[in-house]
Amino acid sequence: MKKLVNDPKNVVAEAVAGFGAAHADIVRVSTDPVYIVRGDAPVSGKVGLVSGGGSGHEPLHGGFVGFGMLDAAVPGAVFTSPTPDPILAATKAVDGGAGVLHIVKNYTGDVLNFETAADLAAAEGIDVRSVIVNDDVAVKDSLYTAGRRGVAGTVLVEKIAGAAAERGDSLDAVAAVAEKVISQVRSMGVALTPCVVPHAGEGSFTLADDEIEIGIGIHGEPGRARIKLEPADAIVDRLLGPILEDIPFVRGDQVLLFVNGMGGTPQIELYIVFRRAAEVLAEQGITVVRTLVGNFTTSLEMQGTSITVLKLDDELTSLWDAPVQTAALRWGR
Amino acid sequence: MKKLVNDPKNVVAEAVAGFGAAHADIVRVSTDPVYIVRGDAPVSGKVGLVSGGGSGHEPLHGGFVGFGMLDAAVPGAVFTSPTPDPILAATKAVDGGAGVLHIVKNYTGDVLNFETAADLAAAEGIDVRSVIVNDDVAVKDSLYTAGRRGVAGTVLVEKIAGAAAERGDSLDAVAAVAEKVISQVRSMGVALTPCVVPHAGEGSFTLADDEIEIGIGIHGEPGRARIKLEPADAIVDRLLGPILEDIPFVRGDQVLLFVNGMGGTPQIELYIVFRRAAEVLAEQGITVVRTLVGNFTTSLEMQGTSITVLKLDDELTSLWDAPVQTAALRWGR
Numbered sequence: 001m002k003k004l005v006n007d008p009k010n011v012v013a014e015a016v017a018g019f020g021a022a023h024a025d026i027v028r029v030s031t032d033p034v035y036i037v038r039g040d041a042p043v044s045g046k047v048g049l050v051s052g053g054g055s056g057h058e059p060l061h062g063g064f065v066g067f068g069m070l071d072a073a074v075p076g077a078v079f080t081s082p083t084p085d086p087i088l089a090a091t092k093a094v095d096g097g098a099g100v101l102h103i104v105k106n107y108t109g110d111v112l113n114f115e116t117a118a119d120l121a122a123a124e125g126i127d128v129r130s131v132i133v134n135d136d137v138a139v140k141d142s143l144y145t146a147g148r149r150g151v152a153g154t155v156l157v158e159k160i161a162g163a164a165a166e167r168g169d170s171l172d173a174v175a176a177v178a179e180k181v182i183s184q185v186r187s188m189g190v191a192l193t194p195c196v197v198p199h200a201g202e203g204s205f206t207l208a209d210d211e212i213e214i215g216i217g218i219h220g221e222p223g224r225a226r227i228k229l230e231p232a233d234a235i236v237d238r239l240l241g242p243i244l245e246d247i248p249f250v251r252g253d254q255v256l257l258f259v260n261g262m263g264g265t266p267q268i269e270l271y272i273v274f275r276r277a278a279e280v281l282a283e284q285g286i287t288v289v290r291t292l293v294g295n296f297t298t299s300l301e302m303q304g305t306s307i308t309v310l311k312l313d314d315e316l317t318s319l320w321d322a323p324v325q326t327a328a329l330r331w332g333r
Numbered sequence: 334m335k336k337l338v339n340d341p342k343n344v345v346a347e348a349v350a351g352f353g354a355a356h357a358d359i360v361r362v363s364t365d366p367v368y369i370v371r372g373d374a375p376v377s378g379k380v381g382l383v384s385g386g387g388s389g390h391e392p393l394h395g396g397f398v399g400f401g402m403l404d405a406a407v408p409g410a411v412f413t414s415p416t417p418d419p420i421l422a423a424t425k426a427v428d429g430g431a432g433v434l435h436i437v438k439n440y441t442g443d444v445l446n447f448e449t450a451a452d453l454a455a456a457e458g459i460d461v462r463s464v465i466v467n468d469d470v471a472v473k474d475s476l477y478t479a480g481r482r483g484v485a486g487t488v489l490v491e492k493i494a495g496a497a498a499e500r501g502d503s504l505d506a507v508a509a510v511a512e513k514v515i516s517q518v519r520s521m522g523v524a525l526t527p528c529v530v531p532h533a534g535e536g537s538f539t540l541a542d543d544e545i546e547i548g549i550g551i552h553g554e555p556g557r558a559r560i561k562l563e564p565a566d567a568i569v570d571r572l573l574g575p576i577l578e579d580i581p582f583v584r585g586d587q588v589l590l591f592v593n594g595m596g597g598t599p600q601i602e603l604y605i606v607f608r609r610a611a612e613v614l615a616e617q618g619i620t621v622v623r624t625l626v627g628n629f630t631t632s633l634e635m636q637g638t639s640i641t642v643l644k645l646d647d648e649l650t651s652l653w654d655a656p657v658q659t660a661a662l663r664w665g666r
Contacts, residue, residue: 002525004565004602015601018608058600192335232337264597266633267391268348269337275351
């Protein structure tokens with residue numbers, strides 16, 4: 001295992017400290033318990049947004065803390081849910097009196113620990129609501145998950161719900177717009193290589209030199225099929241087909257097309273993927289009106305990509321376009 | 334070789350097409366010859382900025398085309414200089430009557446081809462100036478280079494010179510501020526793994542399972558030493574020492590600290606590197622007042638990092654802070 005780490009036990013603590021030092025204009029960090037919070041939290045009268053989950057998917061979620069997006073992010077150990085304590089502490093830290101929304105990816109541990117934290121916060125008089133992101137169409141149930149997994153679509157939920165909270169929407173309204181995004185976003189991914197969890201020291205799974213995993217989870221969970229490597233365009237077609245059939249997306253839809261890198265994929269490959277995905281959508285009469293390309297929901301150094309399509313309407317488009325100022329997404333400010 | 338590509342011969346053409354489709358709000362692309370240009374180019378009365386070089390270092394340079402930064406980028410084949418023709422075409426496309434600045438990384442092929450293009454442009458009546466970026470302190474001469482190599486510091490030159498051009502500075506003034514950045518910026522990198530050029534199909538060099546290359550070039554050129562893997566903090570110290578000694582940086586300096594990913598390094602590792610680098614600078618009385626962390630000058634899927642330090646003054650800080658709107662750097666707009 002070759003990594004830029006010191007003691008594998010300290011990876012998350014040191015990375016969070018570095019993150020806090022690098023982005024002190026946007027966030028502050030708590031080290032015990034560990035969470036990342038917007039520099040001006042709590043914002044009085046604003047709904048607070050908290051997300052979190054295992055580390056190793058950066059910039060998800062800490063990179064999305066700031067104006068117009070999350071109020072706090074709670075990183076667990078690598079690929080391990082945070083415990084209720086730091087989630088509770090983060091929830092209290094962002095409570096500005098208008099309630100707090102938890103944005104939770106659908107993994108059993110995350111769901112359970114966020115639920116416990118929400119109960120504890122409620123007992124302290126904080127109004128907490130939760131939404132569960134489950135955008136991955138690859139498999140119904142999976143390692144760590146009952147039901148569909150939450151993957152890169154989470155970024156879009158956080159951005160759009162964050163904009164709704166920033167403009168002053170109520171807790172009910174912010175939760176409703178988050179649910180709307182969840183109902184209209186679908187994703188699927190592929191892995192070319194496994195990733196190595198620092199404290200494990202070896203690959204989370206193995207793939208032969210000519211094999212790829214279609215429908216991979218962001219922790220390396222099995223997908224739909226292990227197949228021989230194919231040209232990029234054929235792989236894109238395998239990912240996009242199940243996405244488009246699912247809601248389904250139809251001719252005349254306006255969408256946000258998001259090509260996400262798994263961490264170790266060169267950017268030129270992501271744009272080759274984007275090119276084909278945009279081409280397929282155009283052929284089907286679906287109009288790409290917003291785009292996002294890059295490493296936003298990663299699996300450490302995994303090589304691979306995921307495609308996410310979000311059906312837009314005027315409200316979602318306008319919330320997507322609203323100003324945001326985080327370490328990983330920033331515009332209009 | 335596992336890559337998300339179709340025909341390796343078409344990697345750059347397809348990636349540029351995808352880039353143009355993804356960022357049509359910011360750029361347009363020319364396919365023959367291949368270059369990427371700001372959507373509103375030429376901007377009348379503004380100095381035009383053109384950079385370029387071999388592909389495989391994305392987002393350098395195409396990701397930095399847009400308001401407040403480059404007017405055009407000219408991508409060659411992977412790790413191969415673009416020829417004079419597309420450089421000339423890009424130069425003409427961005428000429429708004431106030432002259433054009435070429436920002437060239439110091440590699441023999443790039444220097445030669447940009448020089449030829451500048452001569453051809455001058456023959457057509459365009460006032461062209463060039464600056465050569467050579468921020469890599471690792472080695473004096475190298476594969477492909479007489480003198481020091483140009484690496485990640487190029488991003489800072491492009492941002493700051495771009496801001497100067499955007500505020501209406503003359504060609505002489507924009508060239509002068511670019512030269513000032515070049516004189517005050519130093520970098521050094523490390524590779525944990527090699528990268529694979531698509532048309533070659535195998536690693537550009539080899540490293541044993543426990544070896545790293547200190548002072549690596551962005552095309553995998555040899556650095557200062559091949560050593561056994563060490564803790565991240567020790568590696569940071571090996572990179573930062575030669576950087577700080579070079580100008581030298583001294584107590585009281587205000588700097589921009591830039592931790593760059595080589596393409597395949599998880600973001601948590603980059604922040605572990607940032608943490609130590611910031612700590613060392615603080616110990617030496619050097620104040621980090623601006624930061625940049627992420628994959629900005631990559632070597633395909635290479636795992637590794639480089640550290641760049643730029644000595645700031647009020648003028649450079651204000652130009653760094655000025656609004657920018659490109660695919661890879663965006664703020665204040």
